[in-house]
Amino acid sequence: AMNDLLDRLSANVQAQRRFVADAAHQLKTPLAGLRTQAELALRDASPEEMQSSLRQLVTGSERATRLVNQLLLLARAENPSAIGLTRTDINAIAYEQTMHWVPLALSLNTDLGFEGADTPVEINGNPLLLAELLNNLVDNALRYTPRGGHITVRVLQADGQGILEVEDSGPGIAPDERERVFDRFYRVLGTTSDGSGLGLAIVREITQKHQANVEIGDHPTEHSDLPGTRIRVVFPLYTPPPDTLDS
Incomplete structure (x- = not known):
């Protein structure tokens, strides 16, 4: 028990040091x-x-202000003691957050759509962090998809997993960049967007806290000659705690 406490304290101190260094x-x-x-x-x-x-x-x-908010969110996601997971419907969260982005998408002449599951897709999740994960993915797609493009947020359940996808008709991410874009402050060479380089780092941190996996692929569409991007996050489905099963 003492070793666990010391490990948690050490992790918290390291997270705070990273935050201070990054912020400065x-x-x-x-x-x-x-x-x-x-x-x-x-x-x-x-x-x-x-x-x-x-x-x-x-x-x-x-x-x-956006940079400070993202740094604070990243620090929170990294803090082991701040992550409380509960039974959460990722389908409902994704729909609600996607609707928040519709006015901005319309102002950019971008078609932002949502394809949800027919039934709740429940995972062990932190609703606030999951909302931020989705917000960062949609924000990223809107920043890099040319005006008049298409973005789709999709939630489905398959093979005992909950799946969240964000697809866009933008320039895509080259295969040799797909791991590096999750690094803090990394931006693809030639990028003209004014992003901070923290969005996908936040996505990975939140994904890891949910014991999920995130992957990047191409998403060619009939709407664009560009390769497009599909970012997929795969979550384990909700499982009741052992004491609940016993009762």
């Missing part, structure tokens, strides 16, 4: 950018120039 490293650039834009706004001679600087200041602050 990643926030330097956006904070420096915010200061630069603020200084430009103070020096701008005309109202038009000041408005331009202030707009860039707002955009920079939004990016910094």
Whole structure:
């Protein structure tokens, strides 16, 4: 028991150290950018120039806020003591979260669809973390799928497993990049999106906490000449605790 306690304490300390190191490293650039834009706004001679600087200041602050939120989420997902799993319907969570993204998809002229299972797909899960997993996958798809593209969120149950898929008609991920994109802050060379490079790292961390597997494949469609991407997360289905089975 004492060894288990020490192991948990050690894991918590290591997670905190990683968070502090990541935050210090990643926030330097956006904070420096915010200061630069603020200084430009103070020096701008005309109202038009000041408005331009202030707009860039707002955009920079939004990016910094998103980065901080993702760092906090990653730290939470890494903390073993913060993960409580319960009987959870991944079908309902995926539908609810997908609907939140519909307005943004419409503004991008992107077809965002949902294909759910006919019955609940229950897993041992943390509802908040599962919602964030899905949000990061959809956000990633929207960032990299060209306007007018297609994205589908799908939930199904097969072979004793719960399966969550997010497919898009975007540029795809090359086979030799498919493992590296799960690394923190890694971004594929030539990427023009303003993402933080944390989305898929969060997805993997949450996946591992649920004893699930995540894999990336191509998803060619008739809607696009691009290779597309399919990200699939496979969960073990819910099993009652042993004491419940005995009773």
